[in-house]
Amino acid sequence: MLAVSAGCLFAAACGPATSHPAPPATAAPASATASSPVPPPSPTPPTGSATPEPATATPAPTGPPKFSATISRVARDRLKYSWRPGCPVPVRDLRLVTMTYWGFDDKPHTGELVVHRDAAQDIVSIFGRLYDWRWPIHKMELVDVYKGSDFESIDADNTSAFNCRPATGSSSWSQHAYGRAIDINPRENPYVSSDGSVAHANARKFARRPVKAPGVINPDDRVVRAFERAGWEWGGYWSGIKDYQHFSKSGG
Numbered sequence: 653m654l655a656v657s658a659g660c661l662f663a664a665a666c667g668p669a670t671s672h673p674a675p676p677a678t679a680a681p682a683s684a685t686a687s688s689p690v691p692p693p694s695p696t697p698p699t700g701s702a703t704p705e706p707a708t709a710t711p712a713p714t715g716p717p718k719f720s721a722t723i724s725r726v727a728r729d730r731l732k733y734s735w736r737p738g739c740p741v742p743v744r745d746l747r748l749v750t751m752t753y754w755g756f757d758d759k760p761h762t763g764e765l766v767v768h769r770d771a772a773q774d775i776v777s778i779f780g781r782l783y784d785w786r787w788p789i790h791k792m793e794l795v796d797v798y799k800g801s802d803f804e805s806i807d808a809d810n811t812s813a814f815n816c817r818p819a820t821g822s823s824s825w826s827q828h829a830y831g832r833a834i835d836i837n838p839r840e841n842p843y844v845s846s847d848g849s850v851a852h853a854n855a856r857k858f859a860r861r862p863v864k865a866p867g868v869i870n871p872d873d874r875v876v877r878a879f880e881r882a883g884w885e886w887g888g889y890w891s892g893i894k895d896y897q898h899f900s901k902s903g904g
């Protein structure tokens with residue numbers, strides 16, 4: 653079950669408020685309203701149970717909070733390193749998703765991601781599922797915390813989405829530059845070159861699939877299927893290079 657707290661869920665909700673004219677009042681004949689008897693106030697119903705209140709209150713429910721997420725516009729100064737003029741998506745089309753995630757420490761945390769506004773609801777729905785499964789995520793911070801360095805963010809095992817950068821080994825924009833791709837637990841789910849090499853030493857033991865370990869994404873597992881249900885594709889299915897951390901809306 654997904655609980656989304658109040659926020660800017662849809663693009664329309666983020667725009668200027670539109671004022672809807674009030675419908676014309678249907679004027680009832682004065683005589684009709686005047687003759688309508690006002691019902692007497694109903695008496696206070698008796699309390700359902702005669703059992704006295706117990707002296708000790710019911711213990712407060714324990715356990716982790718339910719998943720919650722907000723989607724809001726993102727301020728330019730939050731994207732100091734990850735966005736610049738010339739990027740393929742304007743800042744106004746990006747959204748900051750603030751949501752709970754389950755940590756490797758077996759505790760709930762609050763993380764932040766920036767995605768395209770047309771991807772935000774998918775991300776909230778999918779991460780709501782991951783949280784309900786207690787599927788662990790190591791860290792979820794904007795890549796700006798790492799001064800926009802994809803390498804540093806990956807080295808820190810940070811889950812992130814928007815970053816205005818070219819695709820790895822290419823001069824064309826990555827889907828991350830559109831906010832339509834996300835990298836999850838990049839240490840446990842490394843980018844593996846076609847020769848089998850992994851750029852991050854701390855990720856080498858995760859270079860093959862399947863791997864049974866927390867936060868690992870394996871072929872056709874529930875994480876892959878949750879993204880697929882929303883129409884996102886997994887980089888672990890690419891031929892040649894494998895990008896086990898990567899999901900994108902376009903498949904690229």
Ligand SMILES: [Zn+2]
Pocket residue numbers: 828833834835895897898899
């Ligand atoms: Zn990626």
